Amino acid sequence: MASRAQSLPNGLRVVLTSFIVVWLVMAAFPFIWTLWGSFKVELDFFSIADWTNAITGRRTEDTHGSPFTGAGYYGAWVEEGFLHNVINTFIVCFFVVLTSLTIGTLGGYALSRSGYRYTFWLLIAALIFRAMPPITLVAGYMLPFFQWNVWGILPTAIIVLVAINQPFTLWMLHSFFQNIPKELDESAKVDGCTQFQAFRHVIIPVMWPGVITTGLFSFLLAYNDFAVTAMLLSEDNRTMVPQVAAFLGTTYTEGNIMFAVASVVSATVPLFILVMVFQRQIVSGLTAGAVKG
Amino acid sequence: MLLFIAMPIVSVIVQSMFTPHEAVFLTVETCTPFKCTEETTIDQEATAALRAEQPLGRFVGLDIYLDRGHLAISEVGEAWATSQSWSEFLASLVNLPFYRAMSFTLVFIFTVTPIVIVIGLLIALAVNSIYASLRGVVIFFSLLPFVITPLIGALVLYWMIDSRGILGNLLQWMAGDPSLSLKASTGLMWVSLIVYGIWHAAPFAFVIFYAGLQTLPKDQMEAAQIDGASRIQRVRYVILPHLMPLVTFVTLIQLMDNFRVFEPIIGFNAEAHATSLSWAIFNDLGGETRQLSSAATTSVITIIGVAILLTPVLIRTWRDFREKV
Structure with missing residues (x-):
C-alpha cells in the first residue's frame, strides 16, 4: 500500500479478506477437526445422531468420564506398537536425506565446476523422475529383489x-552451486x-x-x-504411512479406526513443526524451481 | 545412478513380456482289475524345476499388452462393431479396467489443473493486497495441505465427508436427504476426489504465483494506472502476462502430478468408483498372487503415457538449451 491511489476501496477489501478467510478455513479446518476428534471415541468422531457430539464429546464422557480421552493414542502407540513404525520412518528419512545430500553436494559441485554442459541431461532426468509415478519403478525392482532376497528390509x-x-x-544443488561465483574457489x-x-x-x-x-x-x-x-x-519393517493404511485395511472393528485417527495426527505433527521452522526455505525451494525451470 | 534408473525400466519391460509358467500336468492311468481311470495331476516337481530354470516365465511377447486387463484390443474392436452409437461404445469401453482408469485420470487432470491455477492465482492476488503482517500466517496455513503426506491428507478429508462425519452430515442436511452418502455414488466420489486434488495442490500454485507477484515491476503498474487502466484491466493486461511463464510451469507440474493420482484413491477407498493406472499397478503388486507381469505391463503403458505428456516440454527445454549455448 505505497500510495493512496493504489489503496483498495473498502468493498473490495472486504471481499478479498473474506476470500482469504474462507481459504484459510478450508486449509486449516480439516487438521484442527481431526486433532480435536482424535481425543474422542469413535461414536463421537463419527456421530450418526447429532454432529455436535463430536465437539462436546458426550459419548466420550459416558465411556471415559471426561470429554477427552487418549484411548486412540494408547491403542495406536502402546497396543499396536506404532512407535516401531515411527522409528522406522525416521531411520528411512535420516538415511535418505544423508545419502542423497552427500551424493548431491559432491556431485552437484563437481558438475557445476566442470566445463561440459550436463545441465540439460540433468534437468531431463529430474523432469522424467518427477513425472514418473514411483510405483512404475517399484514393479521393476520387485522381481530382482525377491531373487536376491533383499525384499522387505529397510x-x-x-x-x-x-x-x-x-x-x-x-x-x-547443481543450480545452487552455479550461483556461487567461481571466483571464490x-x-x-x-x-x-x-x-x-x-x-x-x-x-x-x-x-x-x-x-x-534440498534436504527438506x-x-x-x-x-x-x-x-x-x-x-x-515387509510387515515388521513398515513405516508410518503404510501402517496407517494397514490400520484401516485389517481392523475395522469398533474403536480401531480411532487408532488410525490418532496415528494420522501423530504423523502430521512432525510436518507441522517442519513447516513452522522451515517455512522460508520451503517457499524459496519451490520458487527456485519455478524461476529456473 | 544409472543402475537404479535404467535397470528397473529394462526390468519392467522384460517382465511385461513374460507370464508365469503354466503348471506341468501329468496324466497317470491307474488300472484296477475292473476299469482304467485317467487322472490328471499337477506335477509339482516338474513345475518347480521349470520355474527355477526360467524364473521370468514363458515369453509371450506383447500378448499381455493386448489382453482384457490392458489395452483390450479385441474387446474394443468388438464393442466398436456391435455398438450403435458413440455413447454405447464409450459405455462398454469404461467397463474395461484400462479405459476405466484412463477415463478417471483424464477427467481428474483436466478439472483439477485449471481450477488449481485459478484458485492459486486468486489467493495470491488477494494475499498480495492485504496487510503485510498477515502474509506469514496465511502462507503457513496454506502450506499445510501441500506438505501433508498425500495419503494422510486424503484420509483426513475422507473422514470428514464420511456420511457420519461433519461434512457428510452437512451435505445430507443441505440436500435434505438423510441417506445421502458420497461413497455410494460414482459421480460424488469423483467430485470429492477432485476437491481433494484441488485442496492439495492449490497452495503450490499460490506460493509460485505469489513469488511471481513480488517480482512485478512497480513502474509498470503505475504506468498502467496513469493510462487509466481499471483494477481488472491491470490484472488482465499487466499481471497476467507477467505471470504467464509461471502459469506454464504450474500447468506442467500439475499435469505430471495429476497423471499419477494414486494415494487419494487408496485414502478415499474409492476403488469401486475410480481407478488410475498407478492404482492398477499397486493392486496387481499388492494382491495375494503378486501379478508381476501384469503390473509391469501397466507400468510400461504408464511410462509411455508420461513420455507423451512430457514430449512438448522436452522439446521446449531442448530449444531453450540450444539457444543458451
Whole structure:
C-alpha cells in the first residue's frame, strides 16, 4: 500500500479478506477437526445422531468420564506398537536425506565446476523422475529383489528412495552451486589450496542454505512416500504411512479406526513443526524451481 | 545412478513380456482289475524345476499388452462393431479396467489443473493486497495441505465427508436427504476426489504465483494506472502476462502430478468408483498372487503415457538449451 491511489476501496477489501478467510478455513479446518476428534471415541468422531457430539464429546464422557480421552493414542502407540513404525520412518528419512545430500553436494559441485554442459541431461532426468509415478519403478525392482532376497528390509527401501530422489537433488544443488561465483574457489586455488581444500574451506561454509532447502525436499519425499514403502517393506519393517493404511485395511472393528485417527495426527505433527521452522526455505525451494525451470 | 534408473525400466519391460509358467500336468492311468481311470495331476516337481530354470516365465511377447486387463484390443474392436452409437461404445469401453482408469485420470487432470491455477492465482492476488503482517500466517496455513503426506491428507478429508462425519452430515442436511452418502455414488466420489486434488495442490500454485507477484515491476503498474487502466484491466493486461511463464510451469507440474493420482484413491477407498493406472499397478503388486507381469505391463503403458505428456516440454527445454549455448 505505497500510495493512496493504489489503496483498495473498502468493498473490495472486504471481499478479498473474506476470500482469504474462507481459504484459510478450508486449509486449516480439516487438521484442527481431526486433532480435536482424535481425543474422542469413535461414536463421537463419527456421530450418526447429532454432529455436535463430536465437539462436546458426550459419548466420550459416558465411556471415559471426561470429554477427552487418549484411548486412540494408547491403542495406536502402546497396543499396536506404532512407535516401531515411527522409528522406522525416521531411520528411512535420516538415511535418505544423508545419502542423497552427500551424493548431491559432491556431485552437484563437481558438475557445476566442470566445463561440459550436463545441465540439460540433468534437468531431463529430474523432469522424467518427477513425472514418473514411483510405483512404475517399484514393479521393476520387485522381481530382482525377491531373487536376491533383499525384499522387505529397510536398506532396500532407502536405496530405492535415494535413487528416485537423486536426479532432483542433484539438479537442485547443481543450480545452487552455479550461483556461487567461481571466483571464490579460483582465488582459493591461487592461494595454494587443492580443489578439495577449496571445496572444504571455501564452499562448505557458504553452501548451507541450498543444502538445507534440498534436504527438506528429500525429507518430504521420503516421509510422504506410500507407494515404495508399502510395496517394498515387509510387515515388521513398515513405516508410518503404510501402517496407517494397514490400520484401516485389517481392523475395522469398533474403536480401531480411532487408532488410525490418532496415528494420522501423530504423523502430521512432525510436518507441522517442519513447516513452522522451515517455512522460508520451503517457499524459496519451490520458487527456485519455478524461476529456473 | 544409472543402475537404479535404467535397470528397473529394462526390468519392467522384460517382465511385461513374460507370464508365469503354466503348471506341468501329468496324466497317470491307474488300472484296477475292473476299469482304467485317467487322472490328471499337477506335477509339482516338474513345475518347480521349470520355474527355477526360467524364473521370468514363458515369453509371450506383447500378448499381455493386448489382453482384457490392458489395452483390450479385441474387446474394443468388438464393442466398436456391435455398438450403435458413440455413447454405447464409450459405455462398454469404461467397463474395461484400462479405459476405466484412463477415463478417471483424464477427467481428474483436466478439472483439477485449471481450477488449481485459478484458485492459486486468486489467493495470491488477494494475499498480495492485504496487510503485510498477515502474509506469514496465511502462507503457513496454506502450506499445510501441500506438505501433508498425500495419503494422510486424503484420509483426513475422507473422514470428514464420511456420511457420519461433519461434512457428510452437512451435505445430507443441505440436500435434505438423510441417506445421502458420497461413497455410494460414482459421480460424488469423483467430485470429492477432485476437491481433494484441488485442496492439495492449490497452495503450490499460490506460493509460485505469489513469488511471481513480488517480482512485478512497480513502474509498470503505475504506468498502467496513469493510462487509466481499471483494477481488472491491470490484472488482465499487466499481471497476467507477467505471470504467464509461471502459469506454464504450474500447468506442467500439475499435469505430471495429476497423471499419477494414486494415494487419494487408496485414502478415499474409492476403488469401486475410480481407478488410475498407478492404482492398477499397486493392486496387481499388492494382491495375494503378486501379478508381476501384469503390473509391469501397466507400468510400461504408464511410462509411455508420461513420455507423451512430457514430449512438448522436452522439446521446449531442448530449444531453450540450444539457444543458451
